Amino acid sequence: MVTKVRIEDDAELAARLATTAGQIAVAVRESGLLDGKELGSAGDKVANAFLMKALAEQRPEDGVLSEESRDTLKRLDKERVWIVDPVDGTREYGERRSDWGVHVGLSIGGRAAIGAVALPGLNVTMRSDRTEPLPPAPERLRMVVSRTRPAKEAVHVAEALNAELVPMGSAGAKAMAILRGEADIYLHSGGQYEWDNCAPAAVCEAFGLHCSRIDGAPLQYNRADVGLPDLLFCRKEHATRVLNLVAAM
Template sequence: MPALDDLSLLIEAARRSGEIATSFTGKTAQRWDKPDDAGPVTEADLAVNAMLHQTLTAARPDYGWLSEESDDGTRRLGQRDLFIVDPIDGTRSFIEGSDTWSHSLAIARDGRITAAVVFLPMLDRLYAAAAGAGATLNGQSISVSDIATLPEATVLATKPVMEMQHWTKGDPGFKRAHRPSLAYRLGLVGQGRFDGMVTLRKSWEWDIAAGALIVTEAGGQCTDRTGQPLRFNNPDPRLNGVVAGGDAVHAALLSGLAQTQATP
């Protein structure tokens, strides 16, 4: 099964990423601020990205490449298969010395994710999924929660998501929690540790691709903020927000959201 072969490749690459990243000390790693307030990048991000590009494209030379830390172009748009990579998701957390940053690696075929890994080396948590084969955490099968209503639910979201203008009836009623890495948030939803996740901002494909498959292979739903299916390898690699959760929570979140455009 090609997706399982690709998954094995991603798992090995994710573990190597962890070895490289943890060889740097977050607070002392050399860092820069990206143009246009795009956030920080460190020498660890760049070292992981270089290894991933070399290793993955050598193993699959006909696959395209999309990474937060690589210059983008149009060549990938004509390629059926695509690596979608965030070398370190949660760079600010890495800089702060936190343990909740992750490596997010995925493969898309014809716009759909087929293999995915989210690895948190400081916590030794490796989420993995292949299309049609289910999702795992450290090799054990995982599934989304079966919470049925928003008042029972705890949802991962930033404070701005809770502002009343985003919800048709004001306070959506769920309990809010937060983790800095979008990929990790989706892994936690797939694990059933949290009941849903919402982000209303435009979201980069590399932040979402791996976690989206983990949620769906764990039995959940993961769409954009309007309920449309997520498609990857877009000319503009940003998605119109993301809503994830078990069937009931996902439906309730979509029903409660005011359908306005995602903010940049």
């Protein structure tokens, strides 16, 4: 009989959940039984089942919001709400790329307080309780953008800054690219949801990045409308200039 162990530390729990869900998704992919969209759907489903079961056991009093589970507005009465994306970057996961992730974030009082972003393709989990100094920025800045639909604001700002565009998949992979020294700015508009960026925001804030909407407003979580269509993650020294360039469009 397996003894259930309660993990008291929220950050440790987030990291273990994200890492394990990523390993589960990798196992589904490596089975070789599915491909493309079918593989993406299966990976999402299996990883989500694990996350929902584990959170129900480890944090039964907390609310949960997952991309892959039916939402219930009962979470709005909760101070603490786990916001998860079992496979962020389903297309990249299905294509057997490395730029996909698993997001496990904890919103406390509407703020992204704790988070972990697992990048299984890189065998890395970035977490809000284990930070490191940011690598130095290069002379020419780099901006991560969608592989398929770069936001017009991002393209405009990149041109104004003479920044290099770096196409990438998952929102979590883009955000973590800044922390890993592969990029400097992540500017997005055109549609996301709370599960796309709660965990990345928690990790990025812990590492000292500027994190906001593209008008400078704070990111807020556990709302009735879970749409969160735009964001800016960047080094703090670049934030004012980027926000001003967006405002001037």
